[in-house]
Every structure is written in C-alpha cells, then in structure tokens.
Amino acid sequence: MQLGVAKxxxxxxxxxRACCLLKWLLVLNIICLISAQSTFFEISxxxxxxxxxxxxxxxxxxxxxxxxxxxxxxxxxxxxxxxxPLPTGKTTLSKDISAFFANNVRVAxxxxxxxxxxxxxxxxAAIFTGxxxxxxSNGLGGSTRDCSVSANTCASASYVSSEHLxxxxxIVTQNFTPLALDTDESYTLDxxxxxxxxxxxxxxxxxxxxxHAMETLSQLITWDELSNSLVVIKDVHIEDSPVFPHRGFxxxxxxNYMEIPLxxxxxxxxxxxKLNVFHWHISDSNSFPFVSNREPLMAIYGAHSARQIxxxxxxxxxxxxxxxxxxxxxxxxxxxxxxxxxxxxxxGMGDLILCLDExxxxxxxxxxxxxxxxxxxxxxxxxxxxxxxxMADLFQSDMxxxxxxxVNMKCWKExxxxxxxxxxxxxxxxxxAYLKLWSNYQNQSLAKLDEAYxxxxxxxxxxxxxxxxxxxxxxxxxxxxxxxxxxxxxxxILKDLYEDGYKLIISxxxxxxxxxxxxxxxxxxxxxxxxxxxxxxxxxxxxPRAMIENFKLSYNKDQIxxxxxxxxxxxxxxxxxxxxxxxxxxxxxxRFWTDPDTKWLAAETRMHMQxxxxxxxxxxxxxxxxEWCVQNxxxxxxxxxxx
Ligand SMILES: *[C@@H]1O[C@H](CO)[C@@H](O)[C@H](O)[C@H]1NC(C)=O
Ligand SMILES: *[C@@H]1O[C@H](CO)[C@@H](O)[C@H](O)[C@H]1NC(C)=O
Ligand SMILES: *[C@@H]1O[C@H](CO)[C@@H](O)[C@H](O)[C@H]1NC(C)=O
Ligand SMILES: *[C@@H]1O[C@H](CO)[C@@H](O)[C@H](O)[C@H]1NC(C)=O
Numbered sequence: 001m002q003l004g005v006a007k008x009x010x011x012x013x014x015x016x017r018a019c020c021l022l023k024w025l026l027v028l029n030i031i032c033l034i035s036a037q038s039t040f041f042e043i044s045x046x047x048x049x050x051x052x053x054x055x056x057x058x059x060x061x062x063x064x065x066x067x068x069x070x071x072x073x074x075x076x077x078x079x080x081x082x083x084x085p086l087p088t089g090k091t092t093l094s095k096d097i098s099a100f101f102a103n104n105v106r107v108a109x110x111x112x113x114x115x116x117x118x119x120x121x122x123x124x125a126a127i128f129t130g131x132x133x134x135x136x137s138n139g140l141g142g143s144t145r146d147c148s149v150s151a152n153t154c155a156s157a158s159y160v161s162s163e164h165l166x167x168x169x170x171i172v173t174q175n176f177t178p179l180a181l182d183t184d185e186s187y188t189l190d191x192x193x194x195x196x197x198x199x200x201x202x203x204x205x206x207x208x209x210x211x212h213a214m215e216t217l218s219q220l221i222t223w224d225e226l227s228n229s230l231v232v233i234k235d236v237h238i239e240d241s242p243v244f245p246h247r248g249f250x251x252x253x254x255x256n257y258m259e260i261p262l263x264x265x266x267x268x269x270x271x272x273x274k275l276n277v278f279h280w281h282i283s284d285s286n287s288f289p290f291v292s293n294r295e296p297l298m299a300i301y302g303a304h305s306a307r308q309i310x311x312x313x314x315x316x317x318x319x320x321x322x323x324x325x326x327x328x329x330x331x332x333x334x335x336x337x338x339x340x341x342x343x344x345x346x347x348g349m350g351d352l353i354l355c356l357d358e359x360x361x362x363x364x365x366x367x368x369x370x371x372x373x374x375x376x377x378x379x380x381x382x383x384x385x386x387x388x389x390x391m392a393d394l395f396q397s398d399m400x401x402x403x404x405x406x407v408n409m410k411c412w413k414e415x416x417x418x419x420x421x422x423x424x425x426x427x428x429x430x431x432x433a434y435l436k437l438w439s440n441y442q443n444q445s446l447a448k449l450d451e452a453y454x455x456x457x458x459x460x461x462x463x464x465x466x467x468x469x470x471x472x473x474x475x476x477x478x479x480x481x482x483x484x485x486x487x488x489x490x491x492x493i494l495k496d497l498y499e500d501g502y503k504l505i506i507s508x509x510x511x512x513x514x515x516x517x518x519x520x521x522x523x524x525x526x527x528x529x530x531x532x533x534x535x536x537x538x539x540x541x542x543x544p545r546a547m548i549e550n551f552k553l554s555y556n557k558d559q560i561x562x563x564x565x566x567x568x569x570x571x572x573x574x575x576x577x578x579x580x581x582x583x584x585x586x587x588x589x590x591r592f593w594t595d596p597d598t599k600w601l602a603a604e605t606r607m608h609m610q611x612x613x614x615x616x617x618x619x620x621x622x623x624x625x626x627e628w629c630v631q632n633x634x635x636x637x638x639x640x641x642x643x
Pocket of ligand 1 (some may be wrong): 113173174175
C-alpha cells in the first residue's frame with residue numbers, strides 16, 4: 001500500500017515535471033524561433049560541401065578544413081562550372097575564386113563603332129549588373145551590405161575584401177545589323193585577376209555575341225553563403241558560338257490569351273538560355289487578338305474580349321523589350337497568322353471563310369471552331385494584304401511564319417462554288433486539283449506578303465499535305481520556304497523533306513510540344529493527343545543528327561536551321577504556364593546551342609543549377625528532383641541499364 005502511495009506520488013511528480021518541461025520546451029521553441037529570425041546570418045550550418053571526383057558532397061563542417069558553400073563548390077568543382085548552355089569552344093576555368101561586392105562592379109569600357117550597338121550594349125550591361133545586384137540582395141535576404149551597421153553581413157572568410165574591384169570591358173567589331181539567320185553570335189570571354197582587381201574582357205563580332213558573353217559571365221558568379229559575398233572564378237578563357245542559328249520557342253496566345261507582362265517574363269527566360277527566337281502564334285480559329293489598324297473588325301469580333309487584345313502599341317513595346325531591353329533582335333518576333341472565321345460574313349465581302357463552325361466538327365477541322373479560308377474569294381487577299389501591312393509595320397524580322405497546316409480539304413471538296421471554279425479553270429481533271437488550289441492560295445498570299453514588306457523574307461510553313469513527298473517540290477520553292485517539322489522524330493515525312501533539300505526547323509511533337517501529357521479537352525479520351533508528358537531528358541536528347549542518321553542518311557548540319565519547342569495553349573494560361581515551360585525549355589536550349597555528343601545524364605547537375613538560377617531571377621520553374629538529390633549530387637540511377 002505504502003509502496004503503492006509512493007509509486008503514485010512519484011507518478012504525479014513525474015507527470016508534473018513532464019508537464020512543466022513541456023511548457024518550458026514550448027517557450028524555448030518560441031524563443032528559438034524569434035532568435036532564428038533575428039540572427040539568420042549567425043546560424044552556422046553544420047554542413048559544408050567538398051569536391052570529390054567532380055561531385056560536391058555534403059560534409060559535416062567539423063570533419064573538413066576544405067569546406068565550401070554548395071554554390072561555390074558547384075562553381076569550382078565541375079569541369080564547366082554551372083554554365084548553361086555549355087560553350088562549344090575552348091573553355092578553361094581556374095579552380096580559385098575572388099570575392100567582391102556588387103557595388104564594386106564597373107562596366108568600364110564599351111567599344112564599338114556604331115552608336116546603335118553602343119546603346120544596346122549599355123542596356124545589356126545594365127541588365128548584367130542588375131543580375132549581380134539581385135544575386136547579392138537575394139543572398140543577403142533583405143539585410144544590408146553596410147558593414148558598419150551589421151558586421152555579420154560582411155567578412156567571415158578571409159578572402160573577402162570590400163576593396164576588390166570587378167571591371168568589365170566589351171569590344172564589338174562589326175557594324176550593327178539586326179539579328180538574322182547569318183548573324184555571328186560568337187564571343188570570347190576572358191577573366192583575369194591581378195591582386196585586388198578582376199577584369200572580364202569580352203570580344204564579339206556583333207552585339208548579340210557580346211550579350212551572350214555577359215550572360216555567360218553572370219553564370220560564373222555566385223553568392224557564397226559562407227563569406228556573405230559574391231564570388232567569381234578568378235581566371236577564365238571561353239570561346240563560344242552556337243551550333244544552330246535558330247533556337248526558339250513557340251507560344252500560342254490564340255487558344256488562351258496571355259498578357260504582355262507574362263510574355264516579357266518568357267522573353268527574359270529565353271535570354272537566360274541564349275535562345276534567340278520567340279515565335280508568336282498570335283491568332284487561330286479560336287480567337288483573333290491582334291488589333292489590325294487596317295482591318296479593325298477582325299479583333300473587335302475575333303478577340304475573346306475587349307481586354308484580351310494586342311494593340312499595336314503593346315506589340316511595339318514588346319518588340320522593344322525583346323530587342324533592346326532583353327537584347328533580342330528584330331526577327332525574334334515572328335507572327336503566325338491564322339485568320340479567325342468569325343470575321344467573314346460581317347464585311348459584306350461574301351464568304352471569306354467556309355465551313356464556319358461546321359458540325360460534326362471533327363470531319364472538317366482539327367478542333368472546334370471550324371473555318372477555312374475561301375481561296376476563290378478574291379477579297380480574302382485584300383484582307384490578308386491589309387493585315388500583312390500592319391504586321392510589316394510592327395515586325396521587321398527577316399522571317400515570317402505563314403502557318404499553313406491543318407488545312408482540311410473535305411470542306412473545299414463539298415462546296416459547289418469551289419468545284420465549279422476548278423472546272424472553269426480546267427483543273428478539275430487534275431488528280432491533285434485541291435492541292436493545286438491550296439498552292440494557288442499560298443502563291444497569292446505570298447505575293448501580298450512580299451508586297452507588304454517590300455522585300456522577300458524567309459517564309460516558314462508547318463509541314464502539311466502540301467509539303468508531302470511528290471508535292472512539296474511542285475509547289476514550294478526550297479530557296480524560299482523553310483519547313484517547320486512537327487511530326488515524330490522518326491516519321492518518314494522528315495526523311496522526305498530532308499531528301500527534297502528543304503531547310504528545316506525541328507519541332508517534333510514527341511520531344512518539343514510542352515503541352516503533351518495533360519488531360520484531353522476534346523472528345524472522350526482521357527489523355528491529350530500527344531501524351532505522354534515529355535520529361536526534360538527527352539527534350540535534351542532530341543538530337544537532329546540522330547534523327548537524320550536514323551534514316552541512314554548522311555547528316556548535313558546546314559540543312560537544319562535549328563529547333564523550336566512549343567506550348568500550345570488550349571489548357572494553359574497565366575503564370576501557371578511558367579512551370580510548364582521551365583526548366584524543360586532550358587534542355588532544348590542546350591541541345592540547339594551546344595548539340596553535345598553526350599546525353600542528359602552528363603548535364604543533370606548543371607541543369608539543376610540552371611533551374612535554380614532562373615528561380616533566383618524570378619521564374620517559376622519546376623524542380624526536377626527532391627532538393628536532397630541536388631544537395632548531394634546524387635543521381636538515383638539504379639544500374640547502368642537505366643541511363
Ligand atoms: C568597325 O571596326 C572594325 C574593326 O575594329 C573595322 O574593321 C571596321 O572598318 C569599322 N567600321 C567602321 C565603319 O568604322
Ligand atoms: C528593327 O527594325 C526597325 C525598322 O527596320 C529599325 O528602325 C530598328 O532600328 C530595328 N531594331 C533593331 C534592333 O535592329
Ligand atoms: C506556285 O508557285 C510555285 C513556284 O514558286 C509553282 O511551282 C506552282 O506551280 C505555283 N502554283 C500554282 C497553283 O500555280
Ligand atoms: C519510332 O520511334 C518510336 C519510339 O520513339 C518507336 O516506338 C517506333 O517503332 C519507331 N517507328 C519507326 C517507324 O521506326
């Protein structure tokens with residue numbers, strides 16, 4: 001009994017103690033939280049990183065004297081630092097770093113012999129220094145760099161000196177010309193450090209090479225958590241130029257409208273990856289948001305709403321942003337024009353569009369609403385001419401995309417007016433009468449386009465029935481037309497176009513359509529037509545050489561102008577599109593800038609860092625693995641068979 005009481009009292013005592021302890025822990029926790037917030041930079045992490053066999057291994061700080069921050073380890077441990085896309089020429093990077101503060105960066109010299117280049121270089125230099133300031137302020141996390149106010153934001157490692165200077169000198173040798181297919185985008189970048197001065201020397205033929213060099217230079221700099229400073233690789237020599245001249249992204253703003261600020265963010269992202277073409281699929285049968293001064297009713301009736309439009313001033317602003325601010329050229333904005341069916345009858349111009357909203361739609365078009373040009377109504381060429389003139393006022397690129405796929409000839413075949421027209425022309429006996437009609441449309445509208453521009457642009461068309469074997473060479477001059485290829489990587493359509501000698505832009509949907517793998521919005525299917533979802537590895541490994549050699553043909557690189565990934569936007573809108581685009585588009589960028597012999601596995605660690613770099617700069621890019629893998633440089637490959 002006594003024992004019992006004693007036991008009881010002990011239990012009570014224990015539970016009281018436990019209770020108090022719990023309270024105390026709670027209080028302690030709160031105190032810890034508060035102090036963690038106020039002394040963020042004083043917590044020293046138990047982890048550092050050490051470089052072993054080109055991997056950065058997370059290591060206990062107490063177990064090494066070689067420890068670095070994760071970012072600095074990755075900058076100095078890998079052969080090519082964290083550069084993305086990889087340079088194609090000679091690359092030498094020293095393993096040591098210099099520390100500096102953002103306000104010691106000077107763009108000391110910009111030398112070119114055109115004032116246009118000078119102006120653009122100044123803007124590019126401001127963007128470059130902007131990245132560096134952003135890296136520092138992200139690193140400081142809202143704290144200031146002022147050492148006298150908060151000593152802990154400065155110097156904890158011996159190599160930090162608030163005196164270390166960082167100079168940038170740029171020389172551009174050619175006179176200014178807007179970016180075109182034959183523009184030299186090459187550059188050399190040297191970084192040299194003598195005592196407390198680091199100087200980066202950039203030499204490029206053109207402005208465009210120089211801006212790529214600044215992007216590369218920004219990637220040789222990182223924030224170092226251990227010293228609370230920026231660091232740059234001390235000595236560098238890089239020679240670089242892209243393998244393909246045309247490296248792009250197609251954005252569809254017709255299925256769902258995208259705001260101009262969102263498009264600007266995409267253009268920013270292109271510049272981080274040295275992509276140089278923004279192909280704007282501005283209209284389609286679903287909507288016509290392009291405000292044409294000469295044909296204003298098109299947008300009034302064709303836009304989703306009065307707010308969801310692109311006015312000439314919006315477009316001018318975007319073009320300026322692309323070419324000046326973000327350093328993209330006149331030809332990066334190519335508009336594809338697909339006229340909206342709704343415009344037709346409103347003009348009192350007769351039927352401009354046939355099979356408008358025809359049912360069952362699946363027999364007449366690839367997706368509702370249906371509608372196809374009436375190629376025998378001359379007024380269609382007047383409308384096109386006006387719209388082309390408006391486009392020529394806004395887009396000065398040397399390329400123009402005329403769209404041209406998804407023509408469904410069934411509609412034409414069923415229209416008596418058309419069959420009669422073919423009889424009158426004496427074309428009705430021709431087994432290819434309807435292709436001939438299509439070709440006639442293409443020729444007439446091309447004449448209007450050339451007239452509107454007052455010159456002959458390169459014309460891009462999607463591959464289609466018109467570009468098929470036996471037909472393409474009858475209808476499409478290969479010196480005039482570039483074909484954008486969208487079928488699968490090993491479809492013989494590609495072989496035929498290649499053998500017919502057309503210059504090609506690669507957009508095979510099984511690697512480069514970023515909208516694949518979402519649910520089906522049309523019909524009863526569960527997954528959309530081009531499912532499954534395409535991971536970055538497939539994007540990365542999408543090699544034009546492999547495609548051509550797969551057909552046992554000899555590979556002529558010059559016939560491949562480059563590649564474009566695409567986001568068709570039936571199910572995309574708003575900021576959410578960024579995680580669909582990024583970082584997969586970065587994989588595409590390295591494939592077409594560097595075209596490495598290696599596959600994705602060799603790029604994986606850098607790919608993670610490129611994704612982190614974009615996130616730092618404000619892009620909502622999806623992670624590709626749990627952060628633990630990134631921090632430990634571990635790839636969970638199970639066996640070599642998996643690679
Ligand atoms: C611009 O500079 C390059 C090399 O420095 C030179 O070859 C070229 O003649 C110069 N052009 C003009 C217009 O001065
Ligand atoms: C783009 O083209 C327009 C008209 O040809 C020209 O005024 C402008 O300077 C060009 N911009 C660039 C960056 O070449
Ligand atoms: C269109 O022009 C091409 C030449 O560029 C020609 O070969 C073709 O026959 C023309 N089509 C028609 C229907 O006249
Ligand atoms: C094309 O490649 C796919 C895999 O990507 C394969 O399943 C298919 O059999 C190939 N087709 C041909 C005609 O080789």
